[in-house]
Amino acid sequence: MSDRAEAIAHRYSIEVNDAETGDTLILIAAEWTAEQKDAGVALISQLSGLHEGECGLEIDENEPARGETRHN
DSSP states (O other): OOSSOOOOOEEEEEEEEOTTTOOEEEEEEEEEOHHHHHHHHHHHHHHTTOOTTOOOOOOOTTSOOTTOOOOO
């Protein structure tokens, strides 16, 4: 076994909506480590033309992580 601890991945959903109609254009799920999530959010922000600090992405901290169950 390696001395390095394995990075823990969490499941995230990524949804892209049409700003005018609200229609969902893309909906995917990804399992990312914290480092991968930061890089993914930065890339999406760059592609959308937003500058650092202006990110309009919504991160739903209430979504259950992988292996967790949603409680209503």
